[in-house]
Amino acid sequence: MTTFVALYLAQDGLANGAIYALLALAIVLVFSVTRVIFIPLGEFVAFGALTYLGLQEGTGGVTGGFVGLLAMACLAVEAFAGLRRGRPVPALRAGLRQAALPLGLALGSVVLPTAGFPLAVNAVLAVALVAALGPLLYRLVYQPLAEASVLTLLIVSVALHLVLVGVALALFGPGGVRSAPLLDLRVTLLDVPVTGQTVMTLAVTVLLIGALSLASRNTLYGKAMRAAAINPIGARLMGISAPLAGRLCFLIAGIVGALSGVIAASSTTMLYDTGFLLGLKGFVGAILGGLASYPLAALGAVLVGLLESYASFFASAYKEVIVFGLVVPILLVRTLRQGRLLEDDHDAAPAFVLDDSPEAMRRQAWAQRALVVAFVAGIAVAPVVLSDYSLAILDYVGLAAIVALGLVLLTGIAGLTSFAQAAYVGLGAYTTGYLSSAYGLSPWLTLPAVLAASGLLALAAGLLTARLSGHYLPLATLALGLVAHALFGTLEVTGGQSGMANVPGLTLFGHPLQGPRPFYAVIWLVVLGGLLALRNLLDSRPGRAIRALRSGLVMAESVGVDTRAMKIASFVVACLLAGLAGWLYAHFQRFLNPSPFSITQGINYLFMAVIGGAGSLVGAVAGAAIVVMGNQWLQSVLPRIFGAQGDFEVIVFGLAAILMLQRLPHGIWPALAALLRLRPPGARPAAPGTPALAARDKPASGETVLAVRGIHKAFGALLANRDISLDVQAGEILALIGPNGAGKSTLFDIVSGITPPTSGTVEFRGRSGLSLRALALGGMGRTFQHVRILPDMSVLDNVALGAHARGRGGLVRAALRLDRGEEARIVAEAQRQLDRVGLGHLAMRSAGSLSLGQQRLLEIARALASDPCLLLLDEPAAGLRHLEKQALADLLVQLRSEGMGILLVEHDMDFLMGIADRVLVIQFGVKLAEGDPSSIQRDPAVIEAYLGAAA
């Protein structure tokens, strides 16, 4: 490579990277304000380019019509909402404010003789017209979903992307467009010809980045949006509504997208679906920048552009593999530099409210059984009553359901979003396809190979990616999916783009299992088996641990769950299911090519899981059925309605998905289950007389269990703890008090291994430097100031999770129900601890339905279930009523008499004084006083600290 080529490529990479950078900016902006991952941004690019060309040819009215339609819809929605609130006039006015300008622009695009306008005028018009779509789409699509989870919002974005691609094809057709350059200029820089286009792209990008950064810091609207992003409630108090901030950032995103389109159309061919790939690269850049900082996102995007440019010179066939393959190591480096993050986004599932009287529970069980019987019977009867073709569709439903089941476990339950499942289906399919057609192996022999391949690759990917946190993990799976798909299309063993034909079918004892009918039995047996195994898994020791992952890792680690192993395990299970589906698919379809294993299909599987109800297993089947059959049905029905012209399936399907998720953001099945009063899977009360779990050897009363020496903790210049030492002995209650901000919580987090101290040691039962989990395994139990429970699980399950470290049963034993003996002992222990804290009668309620005080007691029961010898309680009495406090005090005294060491933070002095043996007071991070309760109460320094703090 000569310097000339290197420079030329750099120029090209920069010019493309600049476009990606613009898009990355818009993605970061939209995400930080609204939590929406704005996939349809790519369509704004396409709309911008195609509208710009349309205006030049005098056909810009097609975009105008679409904008006008959305503006009218917006007006109607506002008016309807106003009518329902009984205040139609202000609502109508608000609607008009939103719709007037878009309507004007739309009208302008129709009546103005734009074909004769200068390019620059049409460019501005196109950007204005397309950008107007931004706020309208926010109002219609996202505003009703302001409370939904990031995952639901992502899926809505996918649906909107589908709709807009369909609309783009209908409006603009499949042909491409190119415009004359806005700036016709060619200069030579270091011997490399530089076009005016490149100069303009770079200039616009730098200007926009600067303007955005400045605006977000210095203007009222910018501050408003940042405020809305950081603290929506606070922003609302200041008169900045979330909808306003949302519309505003969608407007900016619309401008950025449309502008990118106009710029791109002047240098390249733009098609109706060009935008998606551009947006994807912007998205990758944005995440490389951490989805938070504008300059970093822009830098990440430029990096993508450069990588792409050089890769297309050196190995154009492997360009995607190189560009996206490099993303994973970059992410890893970033994560490693961050250190291991324990905190993740909380994504609370709704608590259920079900009658828990014995008769009602019996009724629920019967209803459940009846439904299971009906479901299985329906599946069994289908081949008798349905045609071959309907069975073929059900086969596809089943295949998709197997993949979606894995995703429910991985994404819905463990909270790890994966875009790569289609790649694992492909891995399974190509493995068996190759082995059975190239070597003539029987498919039954290739099955173990398929499972080994997908299992091992999942393990490898899991080991690499389980370290990744937050948004990095989904991006890593996205990269994995893109790389795998690109490889399927380039490698020789997979047959490249043309694929692999004549894969043999299945045979059973010499009988061919070919065609939809015989295969139906195979596929649906696997579906039912998968459902049963996963249901068993969820109602077990490892299942509870996996369910605990979603609510943040601290709580799970604090009861001894190896969260990393559990993440990897759920990844492996999901990928095994995907591989199995791939094996089935290969021998059912008997033809393989890369398209069914693309990233689009990977997103589609997520789509199914979310639509059905990402947290529920039956939801996977429901979602697969809706997506597969819905598409098939639309394809046969819509041509009858709209005629053969146009392709409306994706539009109608996407719209239906958006409307459905607006009504049911948690998916279909959870809503149905609530209607039918079905209980989610979980532990049932243990039979009386169940033997107890083994208990650990306890330290003798008076033995020092916890020795904290010389703890310093600095956050930057702020010293949160300075030279703090304390001891807790077995059979002793030490209370830690101090005004707000004294450093109690920091100390607590250091003692329990969540935060490492800057200096000093924490020694627990003679060992120091232990992690949160190691401490938990050694017998330290803790509760949290802000309760960390699993609101959608029963109280009993929540407490049983506490006994995690006391059992050994693994995933396989759980799935096969070989763990029932141990499980019964765990559940019995949980019930015993619940009875002890006075919540025994609420065992079958959902934890989220308890009062705050009860939830604190639940946390204590959970800590007790781990059979601790030291208990760390963070404000256990807050929110408790007088009698409950009394009972709690009695319990703590009782525990002390059994030899438990207790360290507690509490504000309620009356409560403390009655039970604490010693009190430690800290203020401004320094030990102020230590002694027995009565001497502390008389200590002048303490009195001053409290009164001073109060005054």
Add this chain to the structure above:
Amino acid sequence: MIARILVAAALTVTAFGASAQVKVGVISSSTGPVSVVGIQQKNTVEILPRKIGSLDVAYVFLDDASDPTQSVKNVQRLLIEDKVDAIIGPSGTPGAMAVLPFIAEAKTPLLAPVGSTAVVLPMDAQRRWVFKTTQNDDLVMNALFGELKRSGTKTVAFIGTSDPLGENFEKAARIAAEKTGIKIVASERYARTDTSVTGQALRILSANPDAVLIGTAGAATILPEVTLVDQGYRGRLVQTHGAATPEFLKLGGKKVEGTLLAASPMLVLDELGDDVPAKRVALSYIGLYKAKYGTEPGTFGANVFDAGLLLERAVPIAAAKATPGTPEFRAALRDAIESTRDLVGAQGVYNMTPEDHSGFDARSVVPIVVKNGKWTLLK
């Protein structure tokens, strides 16, 4: 539950269809990468004969979104659900290859408007059921490489899209290159929706080939060509019949002037003498299409039109032997198509034999250059 209701609904909507008619399934790629090809084909379905002899003909159209897997699903549906007597489609070679086993199992004739001869050669039990209604890719490539050789070209670089289309063109180009002794000195890939091929173009420039062949279809054909021209490439630029769309001339403008391609004589009808038999049929097809859609069709739509002509001739023969909707009818239809002799289509003259189901001869492809922004016959 919902599943069952939906299936039931789907059944009631699709299951009706009288039996006293011929049913023809059509699969084309009206969305996705091959849509430049597929949309014309889909539009052409509307002007296929609705009545052949005394029999009504019903067409069931399905889009495969340029995805071979969807082609397979569509074929399964047409065979199992609609019980069609014949299928026209799919638009792309990989799709056609993928559906072969299913067609053969159902013993239903397939009229494939695709380029690759692999769908009809080597003739075997599966390919018995397949007839091709497009110029063979190798005809196109032979014409191109023949012309290149004639003009003294020694080296060619290939750049194609990373999809089935591009891959097939490369395969065919390599074979033709070997035959003519021309060396392929670089082979590059890009995605249909890529916005820059600068890296690939630089690579090609550094290999310094006498000509560059661009292997894809529709609007994606333009970016590599324009990029090469902008970078100062002075050699010959060559396109396949995939570029034979009005967009190519419109979007390419002056920069595609002088491009060599090989395609159907339909592109240069004005220059053909009335002695060329296909001219009359092509004109009538163009007239019909224009009357309905207001625009002129490209050559891809004609492939489906010709499939209709083949059926128009064969259906009455088969109907004399068996009733439509029966296996006997489908077998008779296959035999009748195989016996086609001297049928004049819009792009050439069909002659089928049991060994050769590809129909066209070399007369169906002519070398063309872009001159003054128009397709011109290369003489």
